[in-house]
Amino acid sequence: MNDRIKADTIIEAKWIIPVEPDNVASTDHAIVISNGIIKDILPVSEAKQRYNPQQTITLNNHALIPGLINLHTHAAMTLLRGLADDLPLMDWLNNHIWPIERQHVNSQFVYDGTKLACAEMIKGGITCFNDMYFFPESGVEAIIASGMRAAIGIVVIDFPTAYASDTDDYLAKGLALRDQYHQHPLLSFCFAPHAPYTVSDEAFNRILTYAEQLNTPIHIHLHESSDEIRINLESTGMRPIERLHQLGLVGPNMIAAHMVHLTEQEIKLVHDYGCNIAHCPSSNLKLANGFAPIPTFLNQGINVGLGTDGAASNNRLDMFEEMRQAALLAKATSGRADILPANQALKMATLNNANALGLGDKIGSLAIGKAADITAISFSDLDLTPCYNPISHLIYTASREHVSHVWVNGKMLLQDGELITLNSRELQHRSEFWYKRIKSTPI
Amino acid sequence: MNDRIKADTIIEAKWIIPVEPDNVASTDHAIVISNGIIKDILPVSEAKQRYNPQQTITLNNHALIPGLINLHTHAAMTLLRGLADDLPLMDWLNNHIWPIERQHVNSQFVYDGTKLACAEMIKGGITCFNDMYFFPESGVEAIIASGMRAAIGIVVIDFPTAYASDTDDYLAKGLALRDQYHQHPLLSFCFAPHAPYTVSDEAFNRILTYAEQLNTPIHIHLHESSDEIRINLESTGMRPIERLHQLGLVGPNMIAAHMVHLTEQEIKLVHDYGCNIAHCPSSNLKLANGFAPIPTFLNQGINVGLGTDGAASNNRLDMFEEMRQAALLAKATSGRADILPANQALKMATLNNANALGLGDKIGSLAIGKAADITAISFSDLDLTPCYNPISHLIYTASREHVSHVWVNGKMLLQDGELITLNSRELQHRSEFWYKRIKSTPI
Numbered sequence: 001m002n003d004r005i006k007a008d009t010i011i012e013a014k015w016i017i018p019v020e021p022d023n024v025a026s027t028d029h030a031i032v033i034s035n036g037i038i039k040d041i042l043p044v045s046e047a048k049q050r051y052n053p054q055q056t057i058t059l060n061n062h063a064l065i066p067g068l069i070n071l072h073t074h075a076a077m078t079l080l081r082g083l084a085d086d087l088p089l090m091d092w093l094n095n096h097i098w099p100i101e102r103q104h105v106n107s108q109f110v111y112d113g114t115k116l117a118c119a120e121m122i123k124g125g126i127t128c129f130n131d132m133y134f135f136p137e138s139g140v141e142a143i144i145a146s147g148m149r150a151a152i153g154i155v156v157i158d159f160p161t162a163y164a165s166d167t168d169d170y171l172a173k174g175l176a177l178r179d180q181y182h183q184h185p186l187l188s189f190c191f192a193p194h195a196p197y198t199v200s201d202e203a204f205n206r207i208l209t210y211a212e213q214l215n216t217p218i219h220i221h222l223h224e225s226s227d228e229i230r231i232n233l234e235s236t237g238m239r240p241i242e243r244l245h246q247l248g249l250v251g252p253n254m255i256a257a258h259m260v261h262l263t264e265q266e267i268k269l270v271h272d273y274g275c276n277i278a279h280c281p282s283s284n285l286k287l288a289n290g291f292a293p294i295p296t297f298l299n300q301g302i303n304v305g306l307g308t309d310g311a312a313s314n315n316r317l318d319m320f321e322e323m324r325q326a327a328l329l330a331k332a333t334s335g336r337a338d339i340l341p342a343n344q345a346l347k348m349a350t351l352n353n354a355n356a357l358g359l360g361d362k363i364g365s366l367a368i369g370k371a372a373d374i375t376a377i378s379f380s381d382l383d384l385t386p387c388y389n390p391i392s393h394l395i396y397t398a399s400r401e402h403v404s405h406v407w408v409n410g411k412m413l414l415q416d417g418e419l420i421t422l423n424s425r426e427l428q429h430r431s432e433f434w435y436k437r438i439k440s441t442p443i
Numbered sequence: 444m445n446d447r448i449k450a451d452t453i454i455e456a457k458w459i460i461p462v463e464p465d466n467v468a469s470t471d472h473a474i475v476i477s478n479g480i481i482k483d484i485l486p487v488s489e490a491k492q493r494y495n496p497q498q499t500i501t502l503n504n505h506a507l508i509p510g511l512i513n514l515h516t517h518a519a520m521t522l523l524r525g526l527a528d529d530l531p532l533m534d535w536l537n538n539h540i541w542p543i544e545r546q547h548v549n550s551q552f553v554y555d556g557t558k559l560a561c562a563e564m565i566k567g568g569i570t571c572f573n574d575m576y577f578f579p580e581s582g583v584e585a586i587i588a589s590g591m592r593a594a595i596g597i598v599v600i601d602f603p604t605a606y607a608s609d610t611d612d613y614l615a616k617g618l619a620l621r622d623q624y625h626q627h628p629l630l631s632f633c634f635a636p637h638a639p640y641t642v643s644d645e646a647f648n649r650i651l652t653y654a655e656q657l658n659t660p661i662h663i664h665l666h667e668s669s670d671e672i673r674i675n676l677e678s679t680g681m682r683p684i685e686r687l688h689q690l691g692l693v694g695p696n697m698i699a700a701h702m703v704h705l706t707e708q709e710i711k712l713v714h715d716y717g718c719n720i721a722h723c724p725s726s727n728l729k730l731a732n733g734f735a736p737i738p739t740f741l742n743q744g745i746n747v748g749l750g751t752d753g754a755a756s757n758n759r760l761d762m763f764e765e766m767r768q769a770a771l772l773a774k775a776t777s778g779r780a781d782i783l784p785a786n787q788a789l790k791m792a793t794l795n796n797a798n799a800l801g802l803g804d805k806i807g808s809l810a811i812g813k814a815a816d817i818t819a820i821s822f823s824d825l826d827l828t829p830c831y832n833p834i835s836h837l838i839y840t841a842s843r844e845h846v847s848h849v850w851v852n853g854k855m856l857l858q859d860g861e862l863i864t865l866n867s868r869e870l871q872h873r874s875e876f877w878y879k880r881i882k883s884t885p886i
Contacts, residue, residue: 081828085835086784120826285771286839288780315839316826328728337731341529382867383563383759385524386878392528396729396758401844424825435829 067127510570
């Protein structure tokens, strides 16, 4: 046995669903991990012969999938979850969310809210998220404590907040944070201009220059609501994406969140310039923004990923819900039940999201040489029996409560449904603190 | 203390959400139960003074709601869950579901499949369901074993099955079952002609006569797909609901499942004749049938309830998912985020469903004199914090995994998430048995 190759961890599972190759579930396979990297994927029997691991984890009734990625969220907004439901986008923003944010959002709010979000996401099998929120330096602290991977937004918005006073200040603070952390193994950065109606041409120009220099994605809300389009038309004479295109922002670095209302020409533009889309189906429904033309995007070969949006407009940071919702809505809007099958929904939530973030060589599939960002789903629950096809079960039958284990860079963050890096009781106390404070403030 | 009134059980909870009155969450209230009936609902402090219960159950961080009702399902089809996903309705029916049913469905299949469905539904907070499937006498055995309440379908379909040979046989068997059980405290009956394209005029005429004599609802698939409407137009020259109206079936006894495609006149007909609708949003999406015009139905004052459909087309018997889906889709199809607010979704899944089944005086809300069919939801999970409004949390944030306790007629069927009347391990074994048998048969 001495000639076996050393490894840190072997995870044996009933099924491994690697996403690359697509629509495959390998039975009784194992993943071999060393130094946080996937070293091998092979049948359990061969793994036993070939490797000598420090530990073996046997998950006899589980599927392993690439850790889910959340391509659009505002993590700290978990603290505003359900604060103002059943309201339209602009009313919700102008009369509820923004006034509350003006009164309460500070460094501590972002630290506590981001930690709560990380706990929810880890429990739900998410290993990486693309965040856009104020005080990202506090978000980063929470994320590092959680052990998750994240893309951090260098936020720009055209009004002063407790976080920053103007475009210069937003950019300076975001870039300083990037300087500090861009070599961190789990962190990457995106420029995050909030939306066309809240960012000036001048700010966009500066963001574009930096983004090209630093080869960094630009993460923005785009064509989310018909109000947004109307406001832009009134103020600039252009539809939002037309304006961004004139400014030179539409390209493979762009991650456009929502993208509900587009003309045929605009869809062609998105395709021709290789822009990425962060589809947020639950949020688009809840704020009555409508149905993004996902089957058309996919037909054109546009890279479409998935996100939850913030907990104030969803109200869950639940990628299982978004995968299911994306698959179901695409069928109903296209009138074709074979559109957006289960394997494609899973790919959107993993590999497509990794590619949008520029991290496709590192995460998004279970492949040799990629980081060991892995989610295990237990199929033991009665609600999941019988199981004729584990991939379709993941999308149409399973939920996040079936997630049992999560690893990021080979480090376990969730074990049998229990958080390892974060303390639930402490998070409950902090959530209760903010609830009381926010509840007692008149808007 | 001797002058306190005797009672069987008192359940104390953080919130009681009675549905009647609507949109109310009473804090720190208790429900008093005697002989399976709700005897009182009052503040905990008063309950302690006034009643002397045999047992008190304290649920400090929970909401109590009326047991959820599933207005349209085919319980035994849990055994076909996920068998043929990502396929259109008619392909799914003709080339997958019906051939498999022809080969496998028998009395034992229905018993095992219905028990598995009851387990899933109880765990998900459902206390009553409206079933339509073959061998209902075996379904009834399973339901009685589970302790659930149900409306049993007297099934009629225009082709012979292992269960019955022709209309006479279907009706005779269904009516004999009704004679045997119609006085059972937890069972009621519906005529269940499958759909316009599978039931003859003659059969409909006989069903109508019986339904009027016995004052029994008629539960039918109606205007589910555009194929159904086309087939009926070709064979009868009429759209399905027009034909049923000519036959005299459209009325307050009718529970029409799906109702996706309707003209304005047809909606007026549904309203004028007091027909009930079983909205099945997930199934309508999954089979690509589209979006039922629920906001229009509700505007007209039509009684709209909610159902899951069978597990072969959903693939969950999960009323939390259907409530959330109904609320979200209504917003997106109407373009108004204030349409179908959380309290209305909850009412659809409880009181509206009870009224559709003719059981509105007995179940569907937490009211004095009604049966103690009660579901408790725990709000302790991190994913539900903070909580600004428990009713909106139930719809937009909570899921069935947060259901902790279920009572039907005052009898506990679920305690801290554990089934009491059914044995999970036995259900797993039976599910595995059918999985192997079905998996090994070529279609």
